[in-house]
Amino acid sequence: MITEFAIAVALCALAVAVWSFVLVARNRAPRRPLLIGLALVEALLIVQMVIAAVLLISGERPASMVTFLAYLVGSLLVLPLGTVWALAERSRSGTAVLGVACVTVPVLVLRLHEVWSGSGA
Amino acid sequence: MPDGTAPSREGSDVPATASGPGRVLVAVYAIFAVGATSRAGVQIATRFGEAPIPYALSAFAAVVYVLATVALARSGTAWWRVALAACTVELVGVLTVGTLSVVDAAAFPDATVWSTFGRGYLFIPLVLPVLGLLWLRRTSPTRTPR
Numbered sequence: 001m002i003t004e005f006a007i008a009v010a011l012c013a014l015a016v017a018v019w020s021f022v023l024v025a026r027n028r029a030p031r032r033p034l035l036i037g038l039a040l041v042e043a044l045l046i047v048q049m050v051i052a053a054v055l056l057i058s059g060e061r062p063a064s065m066v067t068f069l070a071y072l073v074g075s076l077l078v079l080p081l082g083t084v085w086a087l088a089e090r091s092r093s094g095t096a097v098l099g100v101a102c103v104t105v106p107v108l109v110l111r112l113h114e115v116w117s118g119s120g121a
Numbered sequence: 122m123p124d125g126t127a128p129s130r131e132g133s134d135v136p137a138t139a140s141g142p143g144r145v146l147v148a149v150y151a152i153f154a155v156g157a158t159s160r161a162g163v164q165i166a167t168r169f170g171e172a173p174i175p176y177a178l179s180a181f182a183a184v185v186y187v188l189a190t191v192a193l194a195r196s197g198t199a200w201w202r203v204a205l206a207a208c209t210v211e212l213v214g215v216l217t218v219g220t221l222s223v224v225d226a227a228a229f230p231d232a233t234v235w236s237t238f239g240r241g242y243l244f245i246p247l248v249l250p251v252l253g254l255l256w257l258r259r260t261s262p263t264r265t266p267r
Contacts (some may be wrong), residue, residue, distance in 0.1 A: 066167070070159050078152070085148055093144040100148045 001116045002051060006109050009044045013105035016041055020099030029090040030098055035083070038098060041105060042079045048109070049076060052116075063118030071115060075108040137196040138204060138260045146256055149249060150190040153242075157183035157234050178218060179233045185211050189253065198262045205257050212250035215239060219247070 016037040023034060052072055062068035082101025086094040139147050161179035169176050185207055192204035219238035221228065239246030 064163075064167075067163055070163070074155065074159070081151075082148060085144070085151075089140060089144055091141070093141050096142075096145045097148045100145060100152070104152055 001055065001113055003113065005048060005051065006113050009041070009048055010106035010109045012044060013041045013102045013109075017099045017102035020095055020102060024092050024096045024099060027092050028095055029092060030086055030094045034095070034098060038079050038083060038102065041102065042076075045075050045079070045105070045109075048112075052112075062116045064115055068112065068115045071108055071112040075105065075112060078104050078108065136260055138193045138201060138256065139196065143193060143256055143260065146249075146252060147190060147194045149245070150186060150193060150253070153234070153246070153249065154183065154186040154190045157186050160234070174228065175233050175236075178214075178235070182211075182214060182234050185214065193253070193256075201257065201260065201262055204253070208250045208253035208257060211246075212254065215246050215250065 016034070019037060020034060023030075049072055052068075078101050082097055082104075086097035086101070088094075137143070157179065161176065161183045164176045164179055189204060189207035189211060192200045192207055215235045215238060218233060218235035222233075222236040234242060234246050238244060
């Protein structure tokens with residue numbers, strides 16, 4: 001896995017999370033600019049999945065394949081599912097749900113990296 | 122008053138468990154439900170023989186998280202009670218397993234979500250049931266409306 005790219009994804013997700021929580025503090029419901037921010041993070045996660053797929057096809061293997069794939073799928077699903085749950089109630093709580101979903105992304109990316117390199121599968 | 126019965130317990134006085142702050146709570150619970158279920162699944166499928174008790178506990182914790190998530194996301198008195206039971210079991214579980222894993226580390230060679238009070242998960246497993254129970258108190262169907 002490309003460490004620099006993973007760090008970039010994690011930092012972007014954290015930035016959008018901070019943005020979400022600022023909006024929560026200002027009592028704002030989720031709006032389009034924030035959703036575009038989430039979409040950008042999701043796009044980076046899809047690129048990361050492509051990188052992982054290319055590495056797997058070229059013969060590299062993570063320490064634990066099942067765990068690796070679980071984190072890969074989880075990292076792709078957390079933002080869409082979180083958004084569906086958040087938008088069902090358009091209030092500051094919805095915005096907070098988006099923030100929670102964004103905070104989950106760096107955790108998943110970090111674990112994805114650990115599992116790939118074999119430290120603590 | 123259209124009829125002479127007691128005021129509805131499902132009225133707007135008492136918020137549903139999945140609305141407002143409860144929405145965030147359900148989101149965090151859902152993350153732990155998926156995480157704990159996947160983790161327990163992998164542990165049991167790949168190396169159950171190494172540490173059956175912690176892995177069985179992992180699976181139990183996963184069931185509790187799933188139950189709490191579903192119950193908090195639904196409305197109605199019955200689901201409120203299920204949520205109360207799940208959060209209570211969760212709190213007892215994290216305190217018991219947390220204490221045991223500190224006192225008798227040899228019995229817990231591999232981590233569960235509740236080991237050392239959920240330290241591996243930023244102590245969220247310890248905080249979550251407390252927040253859950255506080256929220257359930259706020260949304261209690263038997264709470265007298267003011």
